[in-house]
Each structure stands twice: as C-alpha cells, then as structure tokens.
Amino acid sequence: MDYPLWNxxxxxxxxxxxxxxxxxxxSHFAIGGGFAIAVLETLAVRRRDPAxxxxxxxxxxxxxxxxTVFGAISGVGIWVTIGLVQPAATSAxxxxxxxxxxxxxxxxxxxVVTALAYYATWDKVRPRTHLAIIWLxxxxxxxxxxxxxxxxxxxxxxxxxxxxxxxxxxxxNPSYLPGLVLRTGICLLLAGAYLTLAAQREASSGSxxxxxxxxxxxxxxxxxxxxxxxxxxxxxxSSSVRAIFLGEKALLPALASTRHLVxxxxxxxxxxxxxxxxxxxxxxxxxxxxALLVAFAFFGGYERLRExxxxxxxIRDFMFANGILVSEIGDLDQRGVLSKARWAAREASGPDAKxxxxxxxxxxxxxxxxxxxxxxxxVAPVDPDMLNGILATMREEGSEYSAAGYxxxxxxxxxxxxxxxxxxxxxxxxxVQALATYLLTLRPSHVAEVTHAN
Amino acid sequence: xxxxxxxxxxxxxxxxxPWLFQVLWVLTFLIHxxxxxxxxxxxxxxxxxxxxxxxxxxxxxxxxxxNTWTISLAITFAIAPLLFIQVVLGRFFYSATILxxxxxxxxxxxxxxxxxxxxxxKARLRRGRGAGVLLVVEALxxxxxxxxxxxxxxxxxxxxxxxxxxxxxxxxxxxxxFVPRYLxxxxxxxxxxxxxxxxxxxxxxxxxxxxxxxxxxxxxxVRAALIATLLQLVDGFWLLLTLxxxxxxxxxxxxxxxxxxxxxxxxxxxxxxxxxAQVADPLAVPNKVRRVAELTVGAVVFMVLTRxxxxxxxxxxxxxxxxxxxxxxxxxxxxxxxxxxxxxxxxVWAVVKAVRDRPAPGEEAA
Numbered sequence: 001m002d003y004p005l006w007n008x009x010x011x012x013x014x015x016x017x018x019x020x021x022x023x024x025x026x027s028h029f030a031i032g033g034g035f036a037i038a039v040l041e042t043l044a045v046r047r048r049d050p051a052x053x054x055x056x057x058x059x060x061x062x063x064x065x066x067x068t069v070f071g072a073i074s075g076v077g078i079w080v081t082i083g084l085v086q087p088a089a090t091s092a093x094x095x096x097x098x099x100x101x102x103x104x105x106x107x108x109x110x111x112v113v114t115a116l117a118y119y120a121t122w123d124k125v126r127p128r129t130h131l132a133i134i135w136l137x138x139x140x141x142x143x144x145x146x147x148x149x150x151x152x153x154x155x156x157x158x159x160x161x162x163x164x165x166x167x168x169x170x171x172x173n174p175s176y177l178p179g180l181v182l183r184t185g186i187c188l189l190l191a192g193a194y195l196t197l198a199a200q201r202e203a204s205s206g207s208x209x210x211x212x213x214x215x216x217x218x219x220x221x222x223x224x225x226x227x228x229x230x231x232x233x234x235x236x237x238s239s240s241v242r243a244i245f246l247g248e249k250a251l252l253p254a255l256a257s258t259r260h261l262v263x264x265x266x267x268x269x270x271x272x273x274x275x276x277x278x279x280x281x282x283x284x285x286x287x288x289x290x291a292l293l294v295a296f297a298f299f300g301g302y303e304r305l306r307e308x309x310x311x312x313x314x315i316r317d318f319m320f321a322n323g324i325l326v327s328e329i330g331d332l333d334q335r336g337v338l339s340k341a342r343w344a345a346r347e348a349s350g351p352d353a354k355x356x357x358x359x360x361x362x363x364x365x366x367x368x369x370x371x372x373x374x375x376x377x378x379v380a381p382v383d384p385d386m387l388n389g390i391l392a393t394m395r396e397e398g399s400e401y402s403a404a405g406y407x408x409x410x411x412x413x414x415x416x417x418x419x420x421x422x423x424x425x426x427x428x429x430x431x432v433q434a435l436a437t438y439l440l441t442l443r444p445s446h447v448a449e450v451t452h453a454n
Numbered sequence: 455x456x457x458x459x460x461x462x463x464x465x466x467x468x469x470x471x472p473w474l475f476q477v478l479w480v481l482t483f484l485i486h487x488x489x490x491x492x493x494x495x496x497x498x499x500x501x502x503x504x505x506x507x508x509x510x511x512x513x514x515x516x517x518x519x520x521n522t523w524t525i526s527l528a529i530t531f532a533i534a535p536l537l538f539i540q541v542v543l544g545r546f547f548y549s550a551t552i553l554x555x556x557x558x559x560x561x562x563x564x565x566x567x568x569x570x571x572x573x574x575x576k577a578r579l580r581r582g583r584g585a586g587v588l589l590v591v592e593a594l595x596x597x598x599x600x601x602x603x604x605x606x607x608x609x610x611x612x613x614x615x616x617x618x619x620x621x622x623x624x625x626x627x628x629x630x631x632f633v634p635r636y637l638x639x640x641x642x643x644x645x646x647x648x649x650x651x652x653x654x655x656x657x658x659x660x661x662x663x664x665x666x667x668x669x670x671x672x673x674x675x676v677r678a679a680l681i682a683t684l685l686q687l688v689d690g691f692w693l694l695l696t697l698x699x700x701x702x703x704x705x706x707x708x709x710x711x712x713x714x715x716x717x718x719x720x721x722x723x724x725x726x727x728x729x730x731a732q733v734a735d736p737l738a739v740p741n742k743v744r745r746v747a748e749l750t751v752g753a754v755v756f757m758v759l760t761r762x763x764x765x766x767x768x769x770x771x772x773x774x775x776x777x778x779x780x781x782x783x784x785x786x787x788x789x790x791x792x793x794x795x796x797x798x799x800x801x802v803w804a805v806v807k808a809v810r811d812r813p814a815p816g817e818e819a820a
C-alpha cells in the first residue's frame with residue numbers, strides 16, 4: 001500500500017491470473033510431459049520399438065519449447081507481475097520463503113540443463129545415458145513442484161504459521177499434501193492428453209492404438225488422482241473459505257459456478273479417458289482435442305477457484321488484498337491510512353483529493369473507476385445515507401478483526417461478517433468521510449448535476 | 455525529494471545474515487551477467503555478421519546454437535539475483551519497477567520474441583536458408599531488454615528521481631548516466647562475445663575444418679572485441695564523470711575496498727587492448743586468443759564488484775538508519791545449499807555424460 005500505484009484498467013488481479021494460469025499450465029505439462037516421455041522412451045528401448053521412440057522424440061521438442069522457453073519466461077513473468085501488482089505481499093512472501101525459492105531454483109538449473117541435454121543427444125549417446133538424463137529431468141521438475149506447492153498453498157491456508165511464523169509450519173500447511181496430490185494428477189492428465197494428440201500422427205494403426213491405450217492409462221490415473229486430491233483439498237479448507245464457494249448460499253456465486261465447471265470438466269475428462277481405454281482405435285483427433293481442452297478448463301478453473309477463495313486476503317488471516325496487515329488495523333485507525341499510503345496521497349488531486357487518495361490506497365487494488373469491478377457502477381444506486389451506513393459497517397468490521405471477535409479455530413470467521421469478501425475499511429473518521437464524499441461524486445446523478453450546473 | 459515516498463522497511467526479519475545475501479547476490483548476478491553478455495553480444499555479432507566476410511554463416515550458426523542454451527540459462531540464473539535483491543532492497547526495487555511498469559512487463563514480450571526467433575533462425579540455418587532479418591530483430595529485442603534493465607537499475611537506487619518519473623515515464627531516461635551506462639553494458643557484451651567467437655574458431659581450427667572461414671571468424675571476433683574495448687575505455691571514463699558527485703566522492707574515499715576492484719578492472723581492460731593489438735592472425739596465436747577471453751571475463755568480474763559498491767553509495771543516504779531485524783532460518787538455508795550442490799553436481803554429470811558417452815561402432819544410439 002505504501003508503494004507507487006500502477007493504474008491498470010483491467011485490474012491487477014486479472015493480469016496476475018492470466019500470467020499465472022499460462023505459467024501453471026506450462027509448468028505442470030513440463031512435469032507430466034517429462035514423466036510420460038521418460039516412460040515412452042524406457043518402453044521403446046526395452047521393446048526396441050521405433051514408433052514409440054519417434055513419439056518420445058517428437059514430444060521432446062515440444063517439451064523444450066514449452067518448458068525451457070515459455071515456462072522459464074512465464075515463471076519470471078509471475079515474479080514481474082506480482083511485484084508490480086502486489087509488492088507488499090511479494091515482499092512478505094520473499095522474506096519468509098526466500099530459501100524455499102532458492103532451493104527450487106537449484107532444481108530449475110537441473111531441469112533446464114537436463115532438458116536441453118536430452119534433446120541435444122538424440123542419436124548421439126547410449127540409450128542408457130539418454131534415459132538417465134530424462135529421468136533426472138523428471139525428478140528435478142517434480143521436486144520443484146514439491147517446493148512451490150508449499151508456498152502456493154500457504155497463501156490460502158497458512159495454518160500454524162500465523163502464530164509461529166515458522167518456515168516449516170508455512171510450507172507444510174493444511175492444504176499442502178492435498179494440493180500436491182491434486183497437482184500431481186494434473187501433471188499426468190495434461191501430459192496424457194497432449195501426448196495422445198501427438199500419437200495421432202503415427203502412421204501405423206497398430207502402434208497408434210498401443211500408444212493411445214498406454215496414454216489412456218496415464219490419463220485415467222491422472223484424473224483419479226486429481227479428483228482425490230481435489231476432494232481432499234476441499235475437505236481441509238476452513239469453514240470461512242468453504243463458505244465462499246460451497247453450499248447452497250455460497251458467498252460468491254461466480255466462484256460456486258467455477259467449482260461446478262471444475263468438477264464437470266474433470267468428469268468429462270475421465271469419461272474421454274475411459275473411452276480411450278475401451279476404444280483406443282476410435283479415439284482420434286476430435287476426442288483427443290476435446291480431452292486436452294477439458295483438461296485446460298479443469299485446471300484453469302481450479303486455479304481461479306484457489307485464487308478467488310482467498311478473498312478478502314492475499315495471505316489468509318495475515319494480509320488483505322490491498323496490502324494492509326491484519327495486525328496494523330488499530331494503528332492505521334489511529335494514525336490514518338494515508339500516513340502509510342504516501343503514493344496514493346501524492347497521486348490524488350482536485351477538491352476530493354483526500355477521498356480519492358483513500359480510494360486508491362484501500363480499494364484500487366481490486367476496483368477500477370470504470371473498468372474491472374467498476375466502483376462507479378457499484379455506487380450508482382446508493383444514496384448518501386446508505387453509503388455512510390455501508391462504510392461504517394466496513395469500518396466496524398476492522399475492529400472485529402483486531403479484537404479477534406470472530407476467530408474460530410485460529411482463523412478469522414469472515415463468513416460471519418456483513419462484507420466477508422472485502423477487506424475492512426481502516427483509517428480515521430476524517431478519511432472515511434472523505435472517501436464517502438469522493439465516492440458520491442462518482443455517481444452518474446452527481447456527474448449530471450455538475451454538468452448541468454456548468 | 456520527499457524521502458517519505460520510500461516505502462517502509464518490510465516488518466518481517468531477514469531470514470539469513472545480511473552478508474550472506476550480499477555474497478549470494480553478487481555471485482549469482484555475476485554468472486547471470488556472463489550469460490547475458492554472451493547472449494546480447496553474440497546476437498549483435500550474428501546480426502552484424504555480414505561484416506565478417508567469409509565467416510558469416512559460421513558466426514550465425516555458432517551464435518544461434520550457443521544461444522539455445524545460454525538464453526535458457528541466463529533466464530534461470532536471473533532468478534537467484536532477483537530473489538536476493540528483493541530480500542535486501544525490495545522496497546527500492548519494487549518502487550522502481552512499478553514506476554516503469556509497462557516497460558518492465560514489456561521486457562517479457564521482448565524476451566519471448568527474441569528467444570523464439572533464435573529457434574526459428576536455428577531451424578532456417580539448418581535447412582540452409584538465410585536468417586539475417588530474424589537475427590537483426592532478435593538482437594534488437596535483447597538491446598531493448600538491456601535498456602529496460604539499465605533503466606530499472608538506475609531508478610531503484612535514486613529515489614530522488616521517483617517523483618519526476620511518476621509524472622512521466624520518459625523522465626527515467628533523462629538520467630545523465632543512462633547513455634554511458636547502457637553503452638558500458640552493451641560494449642562489454644560485444645567484447646565478451648567477440649572473444650568467445652574467436653576462441654571457438656581457434657579451437658575448431660585445431661581440430662580441422664574450413665581454415666579460411668575459421669580464420670575469418672576468428673578475425674571478426676578479435677576485431678569486435680578490440681573495437682568494443684577501445685570504445686569501452688572512453689565510455690568507462692565518461693560514465694565515471696557523469697556519476698553524481700556524492701557517489702563519486704564516496705567511491706574515491708572508499709580506499710582500497712573500492713579502488714582496488716575498479717583499478718584491476720581498468721587494468722584488465724588496458725591489458726586486453728594490448729593483447730588484442732598483438733593478434734593479427736588469431737589462428738597463429740591460440741594462446742593469446744585464450745588470454746583475451748580470460749581477460750574479458752576477469753574485467754567483468756571486477757566491474758561487477760564495482761557496480762555493487764556503487765549501488766551501496768547511491769543508496770547510502772536513503773538507507774541511513776535502516777535497521778533490519780535478522781532471524782536466520784538455518785534449516786531452510788541448509789536445505790537450499792544442499793539442493794544447490796546436489797543439483798549442480800547432477801547437471802554437470804549430465805552434461806559430461808552427454809558430451810562423452812558415445813556409442814561404440816555398431817552399438818545402438820538413443
């Protein structure tokens with residue numbers, strides 16, 4: 001919040017979402033693809049089967065182009081994006097997990113070197129060496145997931161870390177293992193779907209059918225693992241998180257719909273995989289493409305769900321989406337939010353500068369004026385009394401957080417608040433009043449009055 | 455400038471001794487920079503390979519082949535210094551990047567285009583087709599990335615310029631040190647890549663090959679290194695003179711700690727010129743060509759130290775009184791060190807096996 005503001009029309013969260021989904025698709029494929037190619041080449045060597053070898057070789061180029069090129073760039077892209085959009089949260093994460101990320105970097109080095117060496121040594125080294133290199137690649141790629149899963153899951157379920165601030169408590173948080181099982185399944189199902197598509201180019205019908213059958217087994221295993229991991233993941237979430245997207249009256253209906261999409265996509269994927277097992281000869285381009293698309297839908301949906309379920313936090317129970325810490329609510333109520341948000345104060349201008357500054361400091365991380373989650377649209381139907389009431393309630397909720405009035409099993413029971421998906425409003429009375437005045441100027445009726453008066 | 459625009463120090467303690475972060479940061483940055491210099495300088499030499507006469511195709515093929523590895527490794531080795539700068543100077547670094555957010559984000563686009571163009575150029579060259587235009591665009595992409603990096607590097611250590619840049623992004627380029635610093639970066643890359651091209655040509659000539667083309671390739675590399683180093687000497691002094699007065703004064707007052715690395719770096723540059731001037735026929739003096747490569751790398755090593763010290767001086771006033779808490783995470787640190795050592799050892803093993811393990815005649819290959 002005390003960093004410069006990047007006024008991004010489409011919303012910072014959306015940008016992070018686009019980059020993150022692109023990266024996770026690629027990085028999970030890089031792991032599952034490595035495993036599948038290692039299995040294919042191992043079988044090709046044992047059976048002395050040139051068709052299987054050709055499939056492994058073809059797919060290894062894709063692995064290189066996706067893993068070491070796009071994966072590496074989009075991985076750095078996530079750093080770049082979160083640093084721009086959520087600098088305070090990024091800083092908090094880096095201070096806690098720099099050694100975890102550094103260890104993951106060690107595995108990256110091995111992953112990149114073995115991927116490049118593998119592709120460069122087709123036809124050049126003994127089969128045993130070539131196999132050792134691809135299995136080493138898979139080991140490095142999977143271990144990077146083992147580490148990063150700790151940090152990703154920490155943001156949603158920090159668990160005992162909130163009290164201990166211990167590295168290991170944060171990494172081995174409640175959703176660590178379920179998420180790891182789920183992601184392992186995703187790696188397999190993505191790789192299975194892609195390689196089945198690549199196998200369609202095989203000219204010999206017999207070889208193609210054998211390949212599709214083997215890869216279908218991988219797909220079924222991946223889908224079952226992903227389903228088990230997903231259910232387990234839902235099970236370990238706190239009631240506040242579950243309330244956001246589960247149940248008949250989910251707090252965020254859009255996220256509840258995403259959950260339905262996730263489960264339907266996975267079910268459809270499993271059906272297509274079973275079809276491939278039962279009738280590998282009939283599993284051709286249309287069904288193979290469909291399997292890949294529903295795999296994307298499932299995984300993209302899950303990532304959307306995981307990100308959305310953190311509301312109103314960026315690190316649950318610790319830091320809100322606008323960068324304000326739960327622990328500093330009382331202090332900012334006393335000193336004023338603008339005592340910290342210096343850039344917001346600097347950027348605001350005009351007669352309602354103070355209110356605009358408070359808006360930039362507390363609301364602009366999620367709401368734009370006219371674009372994504374437009375605040376103008378939200379305040380359009382609201383009259384001054386109603387707005388003051390809303391803001392007063394949101395401010396009182398800050399007291400609930402600081403007084404830990406709704407703490408349940410170590411978590412803030414956000415579902416009991418009137419505005420469970422929004423950070424509380426913090427700041428002095430004067431700042432809250434200034435915000436109310438500013439928001440009222442955004443209403444279309446106000447704009448019309450001003451225009452008419454001029 | 456209102457110092458109040460500098461964000462507050464992150465309340466979380468440093469998870470390791472500050473000196474350790476500095477050491478790891480400089481070491482990993484050095485490796486990253488050597489790889490980046492190879493990519494940037496190599497791409498420029500490939501783009502300008504028409505000047506190499508008979509060696510045009512050899513230079514292009516060599517660069518795109520090496521870049522396949524070095525671009526990936528340069529990106530991978532960017533991660534570590536990126537981690538450590540965020541731990542030590544996060545509040546300065548994030549602020550600078552946000553102020554030039556679109557440029558910083560645009561860097562990813564340039565990187566993607568540059569990297570895929572390299573693969574495209576490699577494929578075309580393999581098929582015997584031309585790749586001149588692709589290589590020019592690739593080099594332009596990497597030049598653009600270098601400009602963004604220099605911009606952020608200068609901006610993060612000068613908070614007094616933030617207010618102006620917040621008003622107009624282009625004010626970021628108005629820094630008087632921008633042009634000499636950018637040239638310093640690019641010229642070093644050309645010198646390093648030139649030395650590498652010459653060295654590879656010499657090694658290939660020893661094993662046989664097209665002597666005429668390899669001689670032209672070696673001459674092209676040496677000439678590029680010579681011209682870049684000559685210009686670098688002039689630019690280096692230009693850069694020194696454009697430094698803010700208090701930074702220059704602090705540097706001069708630093709005694710041996712600051713003056714020794716700079717002096718060795720400059721001496722390495724001068725010595726490099728002397729050796730380069732003696733290389734009329736590179737293939738005839740392979741040892742001298744190797745010496746050129748060693749001196750170039752040596753100069754970069756010491757200049758990285760100087761660069762890091764300059765950053766400290768730039769930020770001295772802004773960080774005065776900064777007292778970060780330190781609560782080392784020894785277990786996770788040990789995990790990192792163990793993983794790093796094991797992974798690097800395995801990576802070296804994989805490369806050695808990939809290079810040496812050749813099937814005997816009649817034996818099957820992978």
